[in-house]
Amino acid sequence: MLRQYELVERVKEYAPEADEALLNRAYVYTVQKHGTQKRASGDPYFSHPVEVAGLMTELKLDQQTIITALLHDTVEDTLATIDEIDKLFGADVARLVDGVTKLSKIEVMTESERAAENLRKFLLAMSEDLRVLLVKLADRLHNMRTLHFIKSEDKRRRIARETMDIYAPLAERVGMYEYMREMQLLAFEQLEPEAYATITGRLAQIRSQEGGQVDAIALSIKQVLAEAGLNVEVSGREKHPYSIWRKMAERHVTFEQITDIMAFRVLTDSVDDCYKALGVLHQAWQMIPGRFKDYISTPKSNGYQSLHTALIFQRSMRMEVQIRTQEMHRLNEFGLAAHWAYKQGGVRPDGQVGWLRDLIEIVDASHDAEELLEHTKLAIYQDRIFAFTPKGALFQLPKGSTTVDFAYTVHTKLGNAAVGAKINGRHVPLRTRLVNGDVVEIIKSPTSEPQLSWLGFVVTGKARAAIRRAVRAKERAEVAEIGSKLYDEISGRLPQRLGKKALSGAIERLGLKDEEDLMFAIGSARFTDRQVMEALVPGSTAELPEEPEWTSTERAISIRGLTPGMGFELAQCCHPVPGDRIVGLRRPDHKVEVHTIDCMTLAKNADADWLDLSWGERTTGAVGRLRLVLYNRPGTLAEVTQIFASNRANVSNLQMTQRDEPFGTYEVDLEVADLAHLTRITGALRASEAVADAERI
Known part of the structure; x- marks a missing residue:
């Protein structure tokens, strides 16, 4: 372990202007704070931050970085605070230490969620000051050098896998090949000991x-x-x-x-x-x-x-x-x-780190821990190819990238607007994979939107994150639109007209952010009609009867417009439910077929007798059909069936119609009370993390 004077001498060799007193104070501070703490090797814990600081001197980094290396574990592992470090060593060091410090362990979080949150904070801090990355890489390298002292094989393998998947590629992406090679070698020894x-x-x-x-x-x-x-x-x-x-x-x-x-x-x-x-x-x-x-x-x-x-x-x-x-x-x-x-005043070498902008965009777009880790691993993937725009701009992408990946690499807006592509002047499908030297032209449209199916072939983290974000935004807008229609129906049942004051009061009482958030909550069935009415006008539901419980055993439908005794059946092509505008098709010796007004079958039967029909008073128990695209991962079907159960809808039929990794497409028949009931269920499904898409057939 480096002694105090040895560390200071190292810094003074390449930075004679360094504040020797401040360096000494930081060394003593970390020794005092870590006190009698021991590492798995049995060495004093403070030997680790001192060795990390030594690695930083080998790179001839400035004194703020050296001090950050000395203090980087004090906030996490001792009683030291960021405020205390700010007072003793300055705001710059405090900010750097905070960037390197891991989040406190939260017991309720899974291992992957903890790793993702640590990575999220680290990437955001790194975008502000890349010295955070340099200290973190040195921290991980020294931990890997002493990894063999940890007794638990599972823990050693977990740390080695994280190093191989995240930190070694990060070292490669910033050109620190010595660090990358040593990390890979030490991780390889743990992950594949026989090889x-x-x-x-x-x-x-x-x-x-x-x-x-x-x-x-x-x-x-x-x-x-x-x-x-x-x-x-x-x-x-x-x-x-x-x-x-x-x-x-x-x-x-x-x-x-x-x-x-x-x-x-x-x-x-x-x-x-x-x-x-x-x-x-x-x-x-x-x-x-x-x-x-x-x-x-x-x-x-x-x-x-x-x-x-x-x-x-x-x-x-x-x-x-x-x-x-x-x-x-x-x-x-x-x-x-x-x-x-060799940069004066800590100027960031922007030419080296253009890929950081993609990482930060991925952090913003990723919805959960699993997505963040997946997208980040893709973003730092090592094997690269080169492709050009028609004007000669050069872009590097992972091997296997498609024209959609290229579009998102150029700019997120270009990817979102892509409708076609040319490679070397020839029209190609969007899923076409690129090879070294391709000249790629993206054809765009202002009305185009990212398609969910693109997730089946894109390979870059930036593309996957942007597509998922756009699809989620579209689904949220659709659910909010459903909620807006339901809100009009709910507010219409109140005894007085509502103004903006009532709406803002309801938003506050329900703990929501804004009007759009309220419409989304209504559309996704987070609140009952009574809860919304009570939030809009407190006390307005006191005299109302309790909401009736509808059960699947109730199966009674009446239709107005039929001759008494005339039989009818609900068409299987459009599955009309009470609330839809309906039309009857009458043929000799057949029951009247009841269709929705926009059913395609009607156009094919223009010569048949059409009956103008409407729903009667007894209108419970109709069957609506939905098409669901679910993420192919454990627990998705369970989550969907829970949504059906919580909305009191009985499943009469469920069938998988297509499997297209990473999705499965299902058709489900639901016994529902009416169109509003089916609409609520659709909104709740679209708001679910298990569901990629939900639409009525």
């Missing part, structure tokens, strides 16, 4: 058998380039064990079938020398087609720049070679941190 042991053992065996072969090849590369007049540094190594394992899994091959286990790095003095070195190496050894990538002319979204190629060395040995300048290498290994260290 880890096998691969590391085979690599050790290769090193012992082949001795200094890596050094010999590196020397050969340097000699070839020196003969061409290039001054370079060359280093070699075996590939990362996790990288080898992932390649084995993706290609379905054994360790022995991996041919490019060795990788070499060539560092030059200039960009011109990078391309000259590439030409020399391609002349000296055969290049493997399809393996050349130019990240200098087209950098990765995290700013990574390098030339990548693969060559066949002696005895058919394959090797990967990366060529870059010394400056590129410094920025590539520590990415955003290297940029930050």
